[in-house]
Amino acid sequence: MTRTTLTRAEVLDAAASLVKQHGPAALTMRKLAAELGTAVTSIYWHVGNRESLLDALVERTVEDMGAIRPAGRTPAERIVSVARILRRELRERPHLIAMVHERGLTDRMFMPAQQAMVHEVHAAGLRGARAADAVRAIQFQIIGFVLLERNRERSPAQSPAESELWDPADAPHDPPLARALARPVDPERLFQLSVRALVRALLTPGG
Numbered sequence: 001m002t003r004t005t006l007t008r009a010e011v012l013d014a015a016a017s018l019v020k021q022h023g024p025a026a027l028t029m030r031k032l033a034a035e036l037g038t039a040v041t042s043i044y045w046h047v048g049n050r051e052s053l054l055d056a057l058v059e060r061t062v063e064d065m066g067a068i069r070p071a072g073r074t075p076a077e078r079i080v081s082v083a084r085i086l087r088r089e090l091r092e093r094p095h096l097i098a099m100v101h102e103r104g105l106t107d108r109m110f111m112p113a114q115q116a117m118v119h120e121v122h123a124a125g126l127r128g129a130r131a132a133d134a135v136r137a138i139q140f141q142i143i144g145f146v147l148l149e150r151n152r153e154r155s156p157a158q159s160p161a162e163s164e165l166w167d168p169a170d171a172p173h174d175p176p177l178a179r180a181l182a183r184p185v186d187p188e189r190l191f192q193l194s195v196r197a198l199v200r201a202l203l204t205p206g207g
Contacts, residue, residue: 006038008046015047016057016096023095024054058103061096065089066112075124076199082116083142083195090146114139124203134202141198149187 014035018027029050033040047053068085070078090097100109114135121131166182168175 006036006042006046010036011043011046011053012056012060015053016060016093019057019095019099020093024099027053029053054099055103057096058099058105061093061100062105062109065109068113068116070116070120075120076196076203079117079120079138079199079203080192080195082113082120083138083199084192086113086142087146087191090143091149094150110139121203125205126203137202138195138198141195145191145194152185 011032015027015032018032018035027050029040029043032053033043036043043053047056065086068082068089071081072078097109100106117135117138118131121134126134163182163184166178168178171178
């Protein structure tokens with residue numbers, strides 16, 4: 001049964017879901033209409049042609065990334081919270097983020113997160129070039145970590161794997177280290193460890 005009522009927000013929600021799952025190439029007006037149970041003409045009525053639809057998705061992605069709100073009692077805790085949210089958002093919508101990048105809007109997309117971190121480094125007492133370096137170092141750490149995660153996830157199976165390469169016998173001076181490196185990586189734990197260490201060093205007076 002064809003739907004008789006539809007909103008622009010519902011169209012964008014469905015389109016974003018298709019892009020998240022299958023990439024922008026999979027987004028066609030016919031497939032979107034089928035997903036929504038409506039006529040193709042209804043899609044055009046709400047969002048225009050496919051290019052206009054992609055533009056709207058990019059704009060909404062930029063707006064969504066601007067909704068980051070820090071949480072925590074100290075500047076360091078709030079910066080770490082921004083980093084965690086930013087990583088999560090980048091990981092959850094890689095195709096949409098790529099579309100933003102292709103349209104030259106990456107810097108604008110990251111601006112709200114930068115502004116949130118600027119507020120926190122100011123609260124920690126940093127000013128001028130040192131404050132700017134702190135914000136950029138944290139931002140580069142987040143983005144670099146996500147890119148490395150995605151590269152590891154998409155890389156072919158390794159043989160021998162890291163778990164096979166590290167044997168306690170090969171590190172007699174530190175067997176626990178060898179056993180730890182042989183275990184699978186916990187990305188969330190490693191991300192928090194690295195970001196907390198970086199933030200702590202950057203916000204320490206004289207650091």
